[in-house]
Amino acid sequence: MNATRKALAAGLAALSLLAVSACGSDNESGSTDEVEVFTWWAEGSEKAGLDALVKVFDEQNPDQKFVNGAVAGGAGSDAKNVLQSRLQNGEPPATFQAHAGAELTDYINAGQIEDLTDLYEEKGWNEQFPEGLLERLTQDGGIYSVPSNIHRANVLWANPAVLEKAGIEANKTYDSLDAWIADLKKIKAKGIIPLSIATDWTQVHLLETVLLADLGAEAYNGLWDGTTDWGGSEVEAALADYNTLLSLTNTDRQGLDWPDATQLVIDGEAAFNVMGDWAEAAFQEQKKTLGTDYTAVPVPGTEGVFDFLADSFTMPVDGPNPEGTEAWLDTIASDEGQVAFNKAKGSIPASTTADTADFGEYQQTAIKSWGEDEIVSSLAHGAATSVNWLTDVTAAVAKFGSNKDVAELQEGLVEAAEDNKPE
Numbered sequence: 001m002n003a004t005r006k007a008l009a010a011g012l013a014a015l016s017l018l019a020v021s022a023c024g025s026d027n028e029s030g031s032t033d034e035v036e037v038f039t040w041w042a043e044g045s046e047k048a049g050l051d052a053l054v055k056v057f058d059e060q061n062p063d064q065k066f067v068n069g070a071v072a073g074g075a076g077s078d079a080k081n082v083l084q085s086r087l088q089n090g091e092p093p094a095t096f097q098a099h100a101g102a103e104l105t106d107y108i109n110a111g112q113i114e115d116l117t118d119l120y121e122e123k124g125w126n127e128q129f130p131e132g133l134l135e136r137l138t139q140d141g142g143i144y145s146v147p148s149n150i151h152r153a154n155v156l157w158a159n160p161a162v163l164e165k166a167g168i169e170a171n172k173t174y175d176s177l178d179a180w181i182a183d184l185k186k187i188k189a190k191g192i193i194p195l196s197i198a199t200d201w202t203q204v205h206l207l208e209t210v211l212l213a214d215l216g217a218e219a220y221n222g223l224w225d226g227t228t229d230w231g232g233s234e235v236e237a238a239l240a241d242y243n244t245l246l247s248l249t250n251t252d253r254q255g256l257d258w259p260d261a262t263q264l265v266i267d268g269e270a271a272f273n274v275m276g277d278w279a280e281a282a283f284q285e286q287k288k289t290l291g292t293d294y295t296a297v298p299v300p301g302t303e304g305v306f307d308f309l310a311d312s313f314t315m316p317v318d319g320p321n322p323e324g325t326e327a328w329l330d331t332i333a334s335d336e337g338q339v340a341f342n343k344a345k346g347s348i349p350a351s352t353t354a355d356t357a358d359f360g361e362y363q364q365t366a367i368k369s370w371g372e373d374e375i376v377s378s379l380a381h382g383a384a385t386s387v388n389w390l391t392d393v394t395a396a397v398a399k400f401g402s403n404k405d406v407a408e409l410q411e412g413l414v415e416a417a418e419d420n421k422p423e
């Protein structure tokens with residue numbers, strides 16, 4: 001995070017503390033009927049997803065009042081810092097968004113979130129969510145959050161009209177990065193941005209898909225449990241590809257977030273964007289048609305693999321309104337909540353009981369892939385590593401963005417793994 005963003009995040013932290021103390025008068029039991037929900041879905045299509053969820057929550061809970069605690073910044077790039085200072089100051093929101101998987105370990109180890117295992121029993125959620133997902137949610141023998149959705153990270157979005165201009169067939173599935181890179185170079189020669197990208201976290205997102213493409217699912221999984229060597233030649237080759245790809249992107253990336261990078265494709269200023277399928281919501285919001293206005297295929301070299309992440313919601317320890325938190329979690333798990341939210345968000349329901357018959361065409365492909373493909377965990381979105389590990393990776397990737405030193409990037413990634421890998 002640069003200095004301006006840091007200052008902004010600190011300012012937002014102070015403001016949200018003020019907001020929390022200013023709102024919600026305590027009733028006799030010491031609780032309040034306000035439910036502050038902390039997310040990073042502050043703007044655009046992400047906010048539309050949250051709004052859809054809130055509508056269901058309001059209908060289901062006339063006695064509870066939703067309070068929006070969102071802090072802007074894709075992938076929680078600013079929200080996570082704000083959240084950390086609030087948790088450390090003993091000012092938790094009623095619930096906060098966190099990724100299912102390793103990201104939860106930091107909050108669990110710090111004793112900041114409740115184990116919801118009993119609640120899962122009581123509500124029948126163990127039967128409702130797929131077993132594989134429950135396994136990914138389980139940390140230290142407990143389940144600490146309720147999933148609202150499943151997103152896919154390894155999606156290549158493209159503008160067919162731009163590809164046509166460059167003489168490249170649209171909707172092509174590339175079986176390797178090399179074939180794709182050759183096309184990207186052709187596009188660059190036409191004076192068009194081949195691949196759009198934005199700030200640091202989106203670069204980590206691209207890097208994770210390059211690692212997945214070059215290493216394959218098994219060796220990629222090994223990066224998180226220590227069986228694949230971050231210092232080895234396979235990773236070195238992947239980093240060389242990442243370097244090449246970065247040289248084929250827009251150069252003004254630091255000032256942009258994911259909606260800007262996706263918008264470059266929507267507007268025909270760039271040919272491709274690698275982004276999670278929250279981008280689908282942006283295309284839909286602008287009434288674009290899959291196959292005509294845009295295409296979505298697996299990132300080259302990752303066909304048959306679903307790079308998974310799920311957003312989920314927690315119950316903070318000593319939260320301000322446990323009853324309200326439980327009401328929010330009920331909405332998250334409900335079929336109405338899962339359907340309304342995921343339709344608007346580009347993701348697919350985590351719950352097996354939600355009816356997806358009238359979901360859009362892209363989402364139908366994601367549902368199919370989720371059912372058939374090999375599932376791996378996303379790095380940039382908290383499924384594969386702790387927050388601290390991701391923070392160290394992001395720092396190394398950000399540095400690489402300016403110095404382009406591949407050897408230093410690899411050393412940084414080796415150190416990040418050594419410092420953070422679970423015992």
Ligand code: GAL
Pocket residue numbers: 040041046073074075076099151258276278309310311380381
């Ligand atoms: C992810 C999150 C998605 C989406 C994305 C971009 O981390 O899981 O729901 O919000 O960030 O902000």
